[in-house]
Amino acid sequence: MDLTLAIVIAVVVVALAFDYTNGFHDAANAIATSVSTRALTPRIALVLAAVMNFIGALLGQKVAKTVAEVITIENEQQQLLVGVNHGLVIVMSGLLGAIAWNLITWYFGLPSSSSHALIGGLVGAALAGGVSVKWDTIVEKVLIPMVASPLVGFVGAFVVMTALMWLLRRGNPHRINRTFRGLQTISAAALALGHGLQDAQKTMGVILLALVIAYPASYSIDTLPLWVVLAAATAISAGTYAGGWRIMRTLGRKIIDLDPPRGFAAESVGASVLYTTAFAFSAPISTTHTITSAVMGAGATKRLSAVRWGMARTIVTAWVLTFPMAGLAAWATYEALHLVLL
Template sequence: METATLIVVLVIVLALFFDFTNGFHDTANAMATPIATGALKPKIAVLLAAILNLVGAFLSTEVSQTISHGIIREDQINPNAFLPLIFAGLIGAITWNMFTWLLGLPSSSSHALFGGLIGATIVGAGWMAIDYSVVLSKVILPAVLAPLTAGLIAFTATRIAYAVTRRYDTKPDGRDGFRWGQIFTSSLVALAHGTNDAQKTMGVITLTLIIAGWQSGAQTEPQLWVILACGITIALGTYMGGWRIIRTLGKGLTDVKPAQGFSAETSTASTILASSALGFALSTTQVASGSVIGSGLGRRGSTVRWRTAGRIMVGWLFTLPAAGAVGGVMAFMAAWLGGVGILIDAIFAVVVILGIYLLSRRNAVTAANAMSEVAESGTAVNVTHNPPPTRRQRAAQRAAERRQKEEAK
C-alpha cells in the first residue's frame, strides 16, 4: 500500500473513531433528562437514541458541506501536506473528547473538531488557510447565541407547562403525563443529533476524499458509503451510553422534573433542527445544557447549580484552543518528521485513548449507578441540595417513630 493511500485510510479510521466518541459523548443531550425523570429506562433510552441517530444521519447533508467546503481554504494548502493536517486535527479533537468525558463534562464535540482542524491548519499551512468569515458566522456566533436561545425557549416552555397544570401543584406526581411526552421529545432530540453531528465526520471524510483525488471537488455532498459508515459509527457510540456525562446533565445542573424535561428537550430539538436546515455546525451539547438551565430557572422552587454550570462553561471556553493546541503540536510533528512524525502522532493517539479508558475504569459509571448518585469531585459536579420530603413521606416517618416508641414501652 502506497504511503498516500495509507494516510487516507488512517484519516478515515481516525475520523470514524471521532464519530464514535461523538456518539457516547453526546448521548446525554437527548437522554439525560428522560433517564433522570424515569420516563425511559437507561438501556432502552440509549438504544432508542442510537437508532434515531442512525436515521437522522440520512436526513440532511448541509452541515457536512460546511466542513468539507467552508472552514478551510483547500486551495491555500499543498495537497500532499493536507492529509497529515486533518489527521493531526482529529487527534486534537479526540483527545479533548476523551478528557472531558473522563471528567464528566458535557463539552462540545463539534468545537473540539473545529479547534483541532483549525490549530493543525494554522501550524501546517499558515493563518491564511482558514476562512475566518465562515468560522465566525457558522461556528462562533451559533456557539454564543444557540445556548441562550435554547435556554430562553426552555424557560418559557417550562413556565407555560406549569401554568396550564397549576391545579396539580399539591400532587407530587400530578405531572407524570409529561413523562410520556418526554419519550417523544427525547426521540426528536436524538434524531436531530444525527442530522447535525454525524454530518461533521461526513464532512471530514469527504474533504479527505477530495484532497486525495478519490472524489470530484465539484461534488460537495458525501457519498452513500460515507453517510452509512458515519451513521452506524455514531449510533454504536451512542449505544455505549456515555454515562458520566448523562449523570452530570441529568442530575448535576438541576433536579429535573417531567415537565422540565419535556420543555428542555422540545427546546433542544427545535434549535438543532433549525440549525441543521441552515447549515450551522451547532454544538448539540451547548444547546442541551442551555435548555436544561433554562428549564431549571423556569420551574418555581427549582435550584440551578451554578457552580457546575460554571465548570461546564469554562470547558466550553477551553474547547477550541485546547483541541487546537493538541492539533497544532501533532501537525508540527508531522511536518517536521514526515512519516515518522505521523507514526508518533498515531502512537500518541492510541496512548491517550487507552490511558483515559483505563483511568475511567477506576471509578466506572454505568447504567446501574449513573443516576443513583452525583459525583462530588470538583472535576464533575457538586450537589448539596436535597429536595424536601413530601407530605406523605413525613406522615410515614411520624408513624414509624410512633411504632418505635410503642415497641420500646
C-alpha cells in the first residue's frame, strides 16, 4: 500500500470518527427539550434522533460542497509545491483538532459547535501547512451565519412562544401540556432531521476534499460518491444513539426549566432555521447554537430572569472559543504529523 492511499484511508476513518463524536456530542441538541419536558423517554428520543439523523444526511449535498471548498490548492504550481500527502495531512490535522475540542467540551457538558470546530480545525491546519483559505467563503458561509442563526433562533422562538401564550391564554394548562407533549415528538423529529441534514454533510465534505486532493482525475468537488453519503449518515446515527447525556442535562435543565409549549416552540424554530440555511444558503451553521438560543428565547417569555444567564454566558464563551481553539489544536496536530509523515 502506498503512503497516499494509507493517508486517505486514515482520513476517512478519522472523518467518520469525527462524525460519530458529532453524533453523541450533538444528540442532545435535538432531544434535550423533549426529554426534559417528559414528552419522550431518553431511549425513545435517542432512537428517534438516530433514525432522523440518518434520513436527514441523505437529503442534500450543498453544505458538503461548502465545507469542501473552505481550503483550496489554487493552481497546479501550488499543488506541486504542497504535494498530495501534504494536503491530506492538513485535512487530517483539521479533523483531529475538531475531535479534540469536541471531546473537551463534551467532558465539561458544554454545547459547543461541532460545525465550527471542524471549520476552525481546517483553517488552523491550512494556515500551518501554507495552503490557501477561502476567506470569502468563511465570512459569507460561516461567520455571518454563526452570528445570525442564534439571533434568529432567539427572536423567532420568543415571537412564536409569545403568540402561543396569547392564543392559549384561556386554555386548560393540563390539556395544553398534554397536547404539546405529543406535538414535541414531531418537532424533535424535525430538529433531528435538520441536524442530520447539516452536520453529516460536513463530514461528507471533508472526505470529498481528501478524495479530490488525492485523486483529482477520479473525483470532483461537485459530486459526492454514494458510499461517502451512506458512511457519514451511518456514523452520525451511531454516534447519536450512543447518546450525549452530559450536554442533554445542560440544554434541558441548566439554561431554563422548560414546559412542553416552550419546548415545541424552541424545536420548531430551530428546525426551520436549519432547513432554511441548508437549502437556501448552503451554509454550515451550528445546530447547537441554533437550538440553544431558541431555548433561551422561548424561556425568556416567562420573564428574562427565568433564564439562567450565568450558564448562558458560559455557553457563549465556549462558542467564541471554539473556532480559534480547534484551529490551534489542528495547528499543533499538523506540526506533529508533519514530523512523522512528511
